[in-house]
Amino acid sequence: MAYYVNITVGTPPQLQTVLVDTGSPINILLASNASFCESQPCNHGTFDSSESSTFEIIDHQNMIMNFADTSSLYGDYFTDVIQMNNVVISNVPIGRAHKVRLLFPPYTGMMGIGPSSLHDPPGLVESLSKSGAISSRLYSVYLNTLDQYGSLLFGGIDTDKYKGSLTTLNCLRSPFRQRRHDMVNDFLLYIQDITMLPYDGPKQTILQSTKDLSYYTLPDTGTTRWQLPSSAYDKVIESAGVEPALYQYKDVLPSALLRTCSDVARGLANTTHFELTLAGNGTNTATLNLELADLFVPVTSEDGNAISNSVGQTMCRLVVDKHNDRYLMTGNSAMRAGYWVFDLDNGQVSVAQANLRANTSNAVAVDAGTEGLSKVALNHKAVIQHDLVENGSPFSMTYNLSTVTNTVGYMTGAESYPIATSVNGVYRGL
Structure with missing residues (x-):
């Protein structure tokens, strides 16, 4: 996917x-x-x-x-x-x-x-900016639900595609990549915490950064899976109610964790929710609410047809990975819950809860500079990036x-x- x-x-x-x-x-x-x-x-x-x-x-x-x-x-x-x-x-x-x-x-x-x-x-974003197609090296991503088209908007945002506050986070200087470590050169953020809210149990924090142990994440549309450390992964597996595919289905890896799609459909009353809170090097934090449905994708055969169990129910696969490292990827499965604005000029990522299945659009251009987003974004929580940003x-x-x-x-x-x-x-x- x-x-x-x-x-x-x-x-x-x-x-x-x-x-x-x-x-x-x-x-x-x-x-x-x-x-x-x-x-x-x-x-x-x-x-x-x-x-x-x-x-x-x-x-x-x-x-x-x-x-x-x-x-x-x-x-x-x-x-x-x-x-x-x-x-x-x-x-x-x-x-x-x-x-x-x-x-x-x-x-x-x-x-x-x-x-x-x-x-x-x-x-590409730099090419668009230098050619004059867009004013700022900024773009917004709205992935939407799996059955709908999303949008990729260069040089602006669509205020109809999110709800609540649009919170700007300062990206971090990367301690991991083979790049300069004295400046911001990636969309790297902290995971402040992840809270799980089971429909049939108490709220619990399954991951939390501390002063001595910080977890980093890179929001990445190019990967599907949401990477979590072992302790958090085990909690998600326990709540997700999945079973390994073993060798029951052709074209499906035996290790794939499956559940019938009807049991993890969006909007169910008896479903588990997650709150993912992200932070940067400033004071702002942004919290996204995810449904369990966000973490599943349909299982398909090589010819693209849906795979069903023995009684004809279509099957879905959990796209959460165990990753024993502090550097984690937040893939497009978890990103679907959010509206994302990536600002290369200012080394920032802005996040809001997505207005999923929106049927209207209000696309507005964002000017270059530190005030560009604040001029056009609804309910914007701004922050100033004090670190040096690698300028292309x-x-x-x-x-x-x-x-x-x-x-x-x-x-x-x-x-x-x-x-x-x-x-x-x-x-x-x-």
Whole structure:
């Protein structure tokens, strides 16, 4: 389960359906002649550079991307034309992966919208800003419920997509990554605490940071799973009422923890809730209310069909992982409960409770500067970032910006891809 957008790349445009990843700094496409494609079909939106008249290599064979799950991509950097919706930007840096070492098959490319380091070419958000498409290096993410489209809004927020307060948190200087440790260069936050509210039992705190032991988290749309340390994970498993798949279902790992989807549907009266409280290096804290339903996704076969038990009930899989480390990932399963604003200029993440299944929109642009969000956000709790923020890539690029009448639209349905990219499985669109 992942979240994707449609873009086109090249001249003439080639449709690419790319995974939205707040945890990576740059766009990456699979080369049509990638070594991965020699052992299996690669009809998943790979990019054929020989077919684009605007393709230009800028850094040959120096792209090395390593991911938290030990996966990696190797290739080069190039520039080309990207179209999103009706906006066209030329000369955007993109990674082209020739060699792939992944735990799971790379069904598609990746839209990396995390902060660029001093070693990376400019990322997409930086390219949008420097081209004049947006005023601030800021974007907002609304994932919505699994049966609905969400939205990814560059340069602004949608005030109809959240409720209550929008609380800004200062991101932390990272003690973990191979980057400079004297400045903010990632969307890293503290987990202040996680409280579980079972429908049939007392409220209990299952995770809490202390002065001597702090837990960190990275909100990451590029991963599904919510990582928790052993003690908290065990509490969730106990409350979730799941059973291992063992060998009952084809295409399902024996270790997968399952429950019938009807038992973990959204809005049930007798369901467990969680309160996730996040903090940064300032005084603000933001609390999200999650339902147990947020932590489950449907189980599907390789052809995308729902998997059912012996009596015809569709099955859902728990997407919570045990991770014995203080550095944890908050994946898109838990992020669905929130409305997220990622601000690269100010090194901040703003969080509010999502207004799920909203049927209206009020998109407003956010100006650059420390006051930009406060000018337009409803019920905004602001904070000043006092740490130094890594201010993007030093690479000098020249962009051209234009608009066109033909748009790159939605996928053809909430559970399908355009025919051109033909990816098996159930995926959701933004």
